[in-house]
Amino acid sequence: RKEVEQDPGPFNVPEGATVAFNCTYSNSASQSFFWYRQDCRKEPKLLMSVYSSGNEDGRFTAQLNRASQYISLLIRDSKLSDSATYLCVVIRNTGGFKTIFGAGTRLFVKA
Amino acid sequence: GAGVSQSPSNKVTEKGKDVELRCDPISGHTALYWYRQSLGQGLEFLIYFQGNSAPDKSGLPSDRFSAERTGGSVSTLTIQRTQQEDSAVYLCASSSYSGVTGELFFGEGSRLTVL
Numbered sequence: 001r002k003e004v005e006q007d008p009g010p011f012n013v014p015e016g017a018t019v020a021f022n023c024t025y026s027n028s029a030s031q032s033f034f035w036y037r038q039d040c041r042k043e044p045k046l047l048m049s050v051y052s053s054g055n056e057d058g059r060f061t062a063q064l065n066r067a068s069q070y071i072s073l074l075i076r077d078s079k080l081s082d083s084a085t086y087l088c089v090v091i092r093n094t095g096g097f098k099t100i101f102g103a104g105t106r107l108f109v110k111a
Numbered sequence: 112g113a114g115v116s117q118s119p120s121n122k123v124t125e126k127g128k129d130v131e132l133r134c135d136p137i138s139g140h141t142a143l144y145w146y147r148q149s150l151g152q153g154l155e156f157l158i159y160f161q162g163n164s165a166p167d168k169s170g171l172p173s174d175r176f177s178a179e180r181t182g183g184s185v186s187t188l189t190i191q192r193t194q195q196e197d198s199a200v201y202l203c204a205s206s207s208y209s210g211v212t213g214e215l216f217f218g219e220g221s222r223l224t225v226l
Contacts (some may be wrong), residue, residue, distance in 0.1 A: 032213050043202055043217035044154070087154070089215075096161055097142065097208045098214055105151035 003027055003100050006088050010106040017078045021105050023071040023088030030100075032091040033064050035073050037084045037102065044087055047073075078109045117203050117218035124133065125191055125226055128142065132188045132221045136205030144215065145178055146202045147189050153166045154202070 006023045013019050025033075033050035048055065052060040052069050071088055088102035105108040116135040124130050136143050145157040156170035160180040171177070175193075180186040190197055206213055207224040 034214075036215075043219055044215075045217070046214045048145060064121045068221065069213075091208075096164060097206075098167070099142075099144065099206065099213065101146075101154045101156070 001026060002103070003090055004090055006102040007105045009104075010108055012108045012110065013078055015078055015093040015109055015111055018074065018076050018110075019078055019107065020075075021073045021086055021088075022105075023073075023102055025069050025071070025088075025090045025092070025100075027090075027092050028069070029094045029103060030069075030090040030092045033071050034089040034091075035060075035062055035071075036089050036101075038087060039084045039085060044101075046064055047086070060110075075107075078107075080099040080109050083109045115203055115216050115218035117201075117221050118169045119221055120219065121224075123224045123226065126195060127192055129189065129191045130193055130222070132151055132190075132201050132203075134188070134203030134205075134218060136184065136186070136203070137207075137216055138184075140205035140207045140216075141183065142206040142208055143186050144204045144206075145186070146204065147151060147199045148202060148220075149199045156203075157188070158196045159174045166189075172181060190223075195225045198223055 035047040036044040037047040038044040050064045054063045059076045063072045085106045086103040087104045117134045141162045144159045146154045151205045158178045161165040175191045178188045204215040204217045206215045
């Protein structure tokens with residue numbers, strides 16, 4: 001079992017739709033959580049951090065449930081430009097920091 | 112520049128040849144990662160350097176792969192006797208792990224094609 005698991009995707013949604021991605025992590029030493037975005041043939045870039053209280057950045061809402069070891073990303077009013085791969089990322093501290101990436105969920109937003 | 116720099120951006124080589132890929136991380140970043148990404152696939156962790164600690168080599172796929180980081184800065188990934196299955200984009204990332212952020216900053220990658 002992978003340490004960080006994500007919905008396999010791909011998700012194909014029309015413009016304007018709301019879409020949610022889920023992610024689970026298995027190591028209880030995980031302490032920081034993020035969503036990264038990777039456009040086709042580009043490098044991954046940080047989208048947003050994820051906090052237990054939940055956080056929102058425009059159309060994007062991220063949520064963390066430490067008890068269930070579960071992270072989510074909600075995208076409202078999808079745009080064509082949201083088409084990308086979304087990577088769930090955790091940092092664990094087991095005698096030192098290490099960043100672990102999920103395999104990613106591909107999103108296609110269509111007109 | 113201020114970002115992570117990788118070279119070469121593209122490398123075409125013949126099967127059996129050795130290649131070296133270079134990564135120049137953001138100044139002051141103590142953590143450096145190498146990943147591999149084949150077309151349409153996710154990131155495959157290769158190796159991780161953190162400060163003066165022994166590197167985490169658990170992701171290296173075979174003994175043909177090695178990496179070093181000199182002076183806690185520039186890193187070189189070496190692939191010996193390249194095979195066609197080594198064709199991929201090799202991504203380097205660095206982080207300072209300062210505060211809570213721990214953001215990883217990626218270079219644009221080195222695209223390797225083995226003929």
